[in-house]
Amino acid sequence: MSTHPSSSWRMYDWQLIQDAPTSPVMHMALDETLLEEVAAGRRPPTLRIWEWAAGAVVIGRFQSLRNEVDLDGAQRHGIQVVRRITGGGAMFIEPGNTITYSIYAPVELVARMSMVDSYAFFDRWVLDALASLGVEAWYQPINDITSAAGKIGGAAQTRRNGAVLHHVTMAYDIDSAKMTEVLRIGREKLSDKGIASAAKRVDPLRRQTGLPREAIIARMIDTFRAQHGLTDSAIKPEEWQAAERLAETKFGTEEWLRAVP
Amino acid sequence: MHGEYKIPGGKLVVVDLNVADGALRDVVLSGDFFLEPAEALEWMTAALEGLPADTPVETIAARVHDAAAHAELLGITPEGVAEAVRRALQGGAQ
Numbered sequence: 397m398s399t400h401p402s403s404s405w406r407m408y409d410w411q412l413i414q415d416a417p418t419s420p421v422m423h424m425a426l427d428e429t430l431l432e433e434v435a436a437g438r439r440p441p442t443l444r445i446w447e448w449a450a451g452a453v454v455i456g457r458f459q460s461l462r463n464e465v466d467l468d469g470a471q472r473h474g475i476q477v478v479r480r481i482t483g484g485g486a487m488f489i490e491p492g493n494t495i496t497y498s499i500y501a502p503v504e505l506v507a508r509m510s511m512v513d514s515y516a517f518f519d520r521w522v523l524d525a526l527a528s529l530g531v532e533a534w535y536q537p538i539n540d541i542t543s544a545a546g547k548i549g550g551a552a553q554t555r556r557n558g559a560v561l562h563h564v565t566m567a568y569d570i571d572s573a574k575m576t577e578v579l580r581i582g583r584e585k586l587s588d589k590g591i592a593s594a595a596k597r598v599d600p601l602r603r604q605t606g607l608p609r610e611a612i613i614a615r616m617i618d619t620f621r622a623q624h625g626l627t628d629s630a631i632k633p634e635e636w637q638a639a640e641r642l643a644e645t646k647f648g649t650e651e652w653l654r655a656v657p
Numbered sequence: 658m659h660g661e662y663k664i665p666g667g668k669l670v671v672v673d674l675n676v677a678d679g680a681l682r683d684v685v686l687s688g689d690f691f692l693e694p695a696e697a698l699e700w701m702t703a704a705l706e707g708l709p710a711d712t713p714v715e716t717i718a719a720r721v722h723d724a725a726a727h728a729e730l731l732g733i734t735p736e737g738v739a740e741a742v743r744r745a746l747q748g749g750a751q
Contacts, residue, residue: 483691
């Protein structure tokens, strides 16, 4: 009956981490730490739902800081600027305005598919969850989750030592005016989509569902649990400590932020 | 100098550079593409640094291709990088 390739997901004892709000820099560090823990086999494959303790601009691993971010505008609005370990585009985040999650999995889960196909594979459960809330969303390759009314979110991946990190940010609500004050949004990026404004083409989930953010997250977790199985889990003390070290020595440094000036 | 090229069906490739004594200098290659491993960004940037500014785009693409031979590229192509370089050189000062 099911059309989902859930048998391969079902090979693992998926863990759920849903933690208290934490800082943007710690989120970057936790992603690297948990990816390495899964790669080393010390942690089973994991789904982590993020809660943000501060507003942030998160730029992609290969993006130019000066080209993407208006640092004065970010400072004026108290927005922290961080660089993540995955490629992809800049995201503007305010607590309560986005739904962000990470999947840490063995590469073998997607070993037989192309990278492009693996993006859609990792988020099929999310599209099902959204459909159950009346939002018809689909994957627009390479890494966009979109709908007839506009773009909803974007995914990014990186792979390391036999594990893959797949993380996604979806817009729940958006302050477009503030976004244009902290992000420099070029026009060339949109030229093959024929749309002139990045703010205009996003249609957040609040407008599409009319539901509280927590209700959408709860439906997502229910859907993942039903399709793939899910055990409640938490970040271990030693994982926190490793992430704190990385936040201090890497993700919080000017050198990392300006890795691509 | 600044050049951008949106790869059809892919991502945005951006090149910032200077020209000194007829050669590309201070090259910064960036964008919202994906690379494995991440070091491939440095490999491709190094392949552009110091190139004569009159290098044909096909030759630029070939050099970038060779530099990234052991990397996985998603949303970015050597030809797209060469096109962004060409646009930077044509566009002049930012």
